[in-house]
Amino acid sequence: MKKAGLVISLLAGAAIGVSGMAFASTGGHQTATGTFQESSLPGGGLEVPHNDRIHLSTDKQWISSEGHLSDLIRLQWTKDRAKPAISWLDETGKDKAAIVAHAKANNPEQHDHNHMSFETTMAPDGKNANELFTRLEIPFDQDVAEIRTHSSNFNVMDGILRIAGTGGVNRDLTWAKSDDGNVTTPRWSMRADTSEETGGNAGSNLQIIRYSDDGKALDNPLTINRSSGNIGIGNSDAKTKLDVSDDSIRIRKSMTPASSTAPGEVGEMAWDDGYVYVCVAPNTWKRTALSSW
Template sequence: MKLVKVVSIAALGASLMIVGGCQWSGASGSSSSSLSVKESSLPGGGVAFPENERIHLSTNQKWVADEGHLSDLIRLQWTADRAKPAISWADQNGDDKTAIVSHDKANNPEQHDHKHLSIETTMSPTGQNKGELFTRFEIPYDTDVAEIRTHSSNFNVMDGILRVAGEGARDVQFAKTGKDNATTPLWALRTNSGETAGNKGADFNLIRYDDQGQPIDSAIAASREKGNVGIGTSSPESKLDVNGDAIRIRESRTPVSVNSPGNQGDITWDENYIYVCVAKDTWKRTKLESW
């Protein structure tokens, strides 16, 4: 491979000069060692350091904007609107397998601006897009609230907690996607705000939305204070509070005898009777009549 004659890297007032070897200079003095760098054999070329050599960067600077963020020891910059600075990891054959990329615009001018940092990994080696780097996780910039997205990814929490925390209402939404990654909610799991003493507030709600993404009502609600569950009401006043004019038990069941298996409070029906289990394995019934 071709030997690189001179490489200059300036950072924090110190410089690294490589001329078939390595020379570090700084306030604490200088040291030198033999370190030959070569042209990279990977597509696109570049500088290749010897295998197993390490780069050690350190700083005592703060992250201060008006001083130029001097603590950023590595800065990747794009100088064209569709350029994509990246850090990539390749396998023993030199094929890229993973990458961290940040960029402003998509390669395709017809696509919306990306404006995000993405973590990318290759697709299946036996699939339609084998070996292609694909965005799995993206974090947008130039926005007050970042809509973090995953693509073709499952999210597993192993032996831990998946937590949604905050002081206001906390939602987990189920939505449909549209143009330019716009989302329209269909359902949401929500705990409302307003926690007070006595276990009040932060009640659980299952919210349903219309086709335009506007909330309709709370289909199911549960009180944190009392444990009451409401159907069609967000303020249940009994253990089961149904805001409707009917409750349906679809399947009929006829206890064989007054001592048929059952738990206190079980209710069943057939075409002649309604049956109520009043104690363990103890049933009573009332006759149904037409009018």
């Protein structure tokens, strides 16, 4: 029996209320291994005999003009709020996980969802015990899909979390404020910028971007040059290891070295009410007196 004939026979059997046959392949021949029966789960449906398997295969390609003939399973909604799903149940028949795709929410007052969602149950001793909850959603009808997670932590174990992009594209990791309707407004971004890579480790410099209340970029208060390692505060072209575009630098706490040979590293600076101290060699301090004017 060919595949098309098998499908027609099973559908015909179900339509007239007769249990269809489940088939397995043995030595190139199809043999009956059991019969479909009514499912005991809520809502009923056909149940494949226990431990029997369904084997689907194709030599077709995923080509739109040919009707996507390689999709061996098709789930279709025929009303605007229907939600075709594949679900996983535990030994007692309770839902534990599901993959769902749909356009509109159950509640007509909610915005359209237009997404595929991966759902798992909430904690059995929590507020929404055993309720299936969307953990990951991937929207459709968008040129750039805004993929979201909910009540989930994302861990990369023994691997790499990578943000890549082609030349001329910012590569951002963004922190945002979330509002109703899945609207997000950026607050901070860590960015590998669009500066051209010209060799010698130049280009793709690292920036911290800050945003206004309405989500518009204000400036980049910190930039690290990839080629030199120079850090710019308030500028993007630092000429020294620390280049500050302001008229003062603040050291909040005072410190008085115990003596001119107190422990210290070259370049350390400190102050107190009477002096400014500079460590000019290992464990060697010099000072200059402060005066009013």
